[in-house]
Amino acid sequence: MRSRLTMVVAGITSIAAMVSLAACGRTADSGAEKDNTAVSHIGDSKASGQLTIWAMGNEGEKMNGFVKKFEQQNPDVKISVTSIPWSSYKDKFQTAIAAGTGPDVAMMGNTDMATYSKALSAVPADLDMSDLNAGLKASGKVGKTQLGVPMYVDTRVLYYRTDIAKQAGWDHAPKSWDELKAMSSDLKKADGVKYGFFMFPTGTDSFQGMSPFAFSDGAQFVSKDNKAYTFDTPELKDALKYTTSLFKDGLADVNADVTPGSNMQQFVSGATPMMIEGPTAAGQIEELGGPGFADKYATAVVPAKKSSTSFVGGCNWAVFKTSKNKQSAWKFIQWFAQPQTQVDWYKATADLPASGKAWKDKELAGNVKLQAFEEQLKHVHSMPVTFTWGEMGKTADTIYEKMNRGTVSVEDGLKELQQQADSIGTGM
Numbered sequence: 459m460r461s462r463l464t465m466v467v468a469g470i471t472s473i474a475a476m477v478s479l480a481a482c483g484r485t486a487d488s489g490a491e492k493d494n495t496a497v498s499h500i501g502d503s504k505a506s507g508q509l510t511i512w513a514m515g516n517e518g519e520k521m522n523g524f525v526k527k528f529e530q531q532n533p534d535v536k537i538s539v540t541s542i543p544w545s546s547y548k549d550k551f552q553t554a555i556a557a558g559t560g561p562d563v564a565m566m567g568n569t570d571m572a573t574y575s576k577a578l579s580a581v582p583a584d585l586d587m588s589d590l591n592a593g594l595k596a597s598g599k600v601g602k603t604q605l606g607v608p609m610y611v612d613t614r615v616l617y618y619r620t621d622i623a624k625q626a627g628w629d630h631a632p633k634s635w636d637e638l639k640a641m642s643s644d645l646k647k648a649d650g651v652k653y654g655f656f657m658f659p660t661g662t663d664s665f666q667g668m669s670p671f672a673f674s675d676g677a678q679f680v681s682k683d684n685k686a687y688t689f690d691t692p693e694l695k696d697a698l699k700y701t702t703s704l705f706k707d708g709l710a711d712v713n714a715d716v717t718p719g720s721n722m723q724q725f726v727s728g729a730t731p732m733m734i735e736g737p738t739a740a741g742q743i744e745e746l747g748g749p750g751f752a753d754k755y756a757t758a759v760v761p762a763k764k765s766s767t768s769f770v771g772g773c774n775w776a777v778f779k780t781s782k783n784k785q786s787a788w789k790f791i792q793w794f795a796q797p798q799t800q801v802d803w804y805k806a807t808a809d810l811p812a813s814g815k816a817w818k819d820k821e822l823a824g825n826v827k828l829q830a831f832e833e834q835l836k837h838v839h840s841m842p843v844t845f846t847w848g849e850m851g852k853t854a855d856t857i858y859e860k861m862n863r864g865t866v867s868v869e870d871g872l873k874e875l876q877q878q879a880d881s882i883g884t885g886m
Contacts, residue, residue, distance in 0.1 A: 497582045497784045505786035506534035510561040515544045517565060517610075517773070520807050527802070528793055535786055560778035562787040565609060567773055568597035572845045572886070575600040579777045581607055582788050590795060591812045593770035593838040600843060601684075601886070606774030607791050608812035610803065612736055613838050614670055614760065614768045615830040617743075619731035621754045622648050631758030635671075635700055638732075638761040642709040645731055653711045655704060656724060656733035659862040661716035665854035666769065666841060670734060670760045672697040673767040673839045680842040684886040687842070687850065687879035690872045697763070698861060698868045705862050712862055722746060725755075734760060736771075737810050740827050757830035759837070770838035772812065810835075845885025853878045 505528070513521040518541030525537045540561065542550055548570075554560040555577045566574065581587075581604040587595055590608045598606025618631055623641070625648045632638040642654025658664040672679075677693035680686065705712040711730070714720070722739060724730040726746045733739075744752050759766045775791045777784055793799055800811035801819045810831060811817060817832050841847065854875060861871040 493579050493779045495779070495784060496579050497788055499584045500582050500785070500788045500792055501584075504534060505532040505789040507536075507783045507786055509535055509537045509563065509783055509786050509790060511537060511539045511563045511565075511790075512542055512547075512550075512561040513539060513565040514542050514547050517807060517809070518542055524803065524806055525790075527799075528790055531793070532786075532789070535790075537790075558780050560780050562777065562781040562783050563790060564776050564778065565773050566606060566776045568594060568606070568771060569841055569843065569847050569851075571598055571606050571774060571776070572600050572843050573848070574776075575603075575605055577778055577780075578605045579779050579781065579784060580605060585788060585792055585795075587795070589797065589814050591770065591772075591814070591835060591838075593835070593840050594772050594774070594812055597770070597840040597843050598774040598776075606776050607795060609773045609775045609794065610800075610807075610809035611812045611835060612771040612810060613831060613834050614667075614734045614736055615834050616758045616760055617725065617733050617735050617739060617755055618758070619725070619728060619754055620756050622651065622728055622731040625649070631756065632761045633766075634761050635674075635763050639704070639707075639709065642704070642732065643707075646709065648728075648731075650728045651731060652724075653714075653730045654709045654732060656714065656721045656730040657701065657704060657710045658716050658721070659705060659710070659712045659714055660855070660859040662855060663851065664716070665851065665858040667734070668697070668701050668858065669839075669841070670768040671701050671763070673769060674760060674765055675763040676765075680844060680884060684842065684844055684884055687844075687876070687882075687884060689854075689879055690876035695868055695872055698858075698872070700763075702861055702864075702868060706864065726751065734768075737828070737831055738808060741808060752827075757827050759830055759834045765837060766834070767837045767839055768834050770835070770840050772810075842884070846882050850879060850882055853882070 511521065522539040525539060529535060529537055551574060555574065560577060585607065587607060591611045594608040594611050598604060616631055622645060626644040628641055628644065632641045645651050645654040658667045672694050675693045675697045677691060677697055678688055681688055704710040721733050722743045723746065725733055726743050760768050775794060777787045781787050795813065797813045797815035800813040800816035801821060803809060804811055805821060817823065822828055857871050857875045860866045861868055
C-alpha cells in the first residue's frame with residue numbers, strides 16, 4: 459500500500475498532467491470524470507447531516523457566524539467552516555483535490571472555475587438562478603456545464619472628487635473617453651493635483667484594470683468557444699492606444715506607486731482625484747478621509763466608447779464531487795442565493811449582492827454611492843474562464859507595462875501578446 463504522501467504527490471502530478479493535456483486541445487468536457495453521485499434535483503426538504511464549507515479572506519472570517527442562520531432554519535444540519543487565506547488557497551485546493559479530501563462546499567473565484575472544474579459537481583436543474591447576475595453566472599459555466607452559483611458580485615466604476623471637479627469647472631462625471639481626457643486635463647490645473655486620473659501602469663492584474671476600456675470598445679479576450687485568445691484585434695488596439703496616451707500625455711502617472719491602497723491615498727489627498735475602483739474602495743477612502751469626506755466624491759459608470767461596460771468579478775459557490783452530502787450542500791447554496799440572504803451578507807461584509815431583487819432593499823437602494831454599481835452591473839463582461847488564464851494574465855501584465863512605458867508600441871505589444879497567447883493556449 460502506498461503512503462498517503464505518495465498518493466498526494468501522485469495526485470498533484472495527475473492534476474498537472476491533466477492541465478497539460480487540456481493545453482494541447484483536450485476539452486474540459488471530454489476530460490471530465492463522470493460524477494455518478496451528482497444531484498439532479500434539490501427538492502424542498504430540510505438540510506441535514508454534516509456539511510463542510512471552505513471560504514477565503516474576509517468572507518471566510520465572517521462565514522462561521524453567518525451560517526448559524528441556515529442551521530437555525532435546518533436544525534438537523536451541522537456546518538463546519540474553514541477560513542483560508544487568499545495567499546494559500548490554491549495550494550490547499552490542489553492538495554485536497556489530489557487526496558480526495560475536499561470540502562462539501564467551496565467559495566471559488568470566478569477565474570478559477572475552469573482550473574478546478576474536473577473536481578466539481580454540476581449545478582442541479584432546479585436551482586433557480588434567474589435572479590442572479592448574468593455576467594457572473596456565465597463565469598461559473600465551464601464548457602457546456604454550469605458548475606458555479608454566484609455568491610457575490612464585484613465590478614469597477616468611476617470615482618471622482620466632486621469638490622475638485624467643481625474647481626475645475628465640471629459639474630458631472632465624464633460620460634465618454636473624450637470627456638475623461640478633457641476632465642483629466644482640467645483637473646491637473648486645480649491646486650494640489652498632480653495627475654488627473656489614476657491607472658495602474660504595472661503590477662498584478664494591471665491588464666485587468668485596463669479591461670473596462672477594452673470592453674467598452676467591444677474587445678473580447680477569448681473566442682466564443684473559449685478555445686483561442688483574441689488579443690490582436692482592432693478593438694483592443696484602439697483601447698490601448700487610448701489608455702497609453704493617458705500616460706504619454708501626463709494625465710496619468712506611468713511611475714505611480716502600485717502598492718495596495720496607494721491610489722486611494724492619492725484620491726483622498728487630492729493628488730489624483732479620479733480613478734476606477736471597486737465597491738470596497740468607498741469604505742476605505744471614507745475611513746482615510748475622515749468625517750465629511752463622503753460628501754467630497756461621487757461614483758459613476760465607466761466612460762463609454764461604444765458602450766459603458768466594465769468587467770465583472772466576484773466569487774461562486776461550488777460543490778466538490780467528493781462531497782458525501784451534496785443534497786444539503788446545494789440546499790445551502792440555494793439558501794445563500796435568496797435575496798434576503800444576499801442582503802444580510804452585504805450588511806455583514808459589504809460584498810455586492812449577486813441577486814437582482816436584493817438591490818431593491820432600502821439598505822442598498824438608499825445608498826447613493828451604490829447606484830453607479832447597480833447600473834454598471836447591467837453592462838459587464840467577465841474575464842476569460844479558461845484553464846490558463848492565471849498564466850496568461852501574468853503575461854499580459856508584463857507586456858502591458860512595456861506598452862505603457864513606451865518600450866514597445868501598442869501594435870508590437872499586441873503581436874507579442876497574441877504570439878504568447880497562441881503558445882500558451884486556453885486549455886479548453
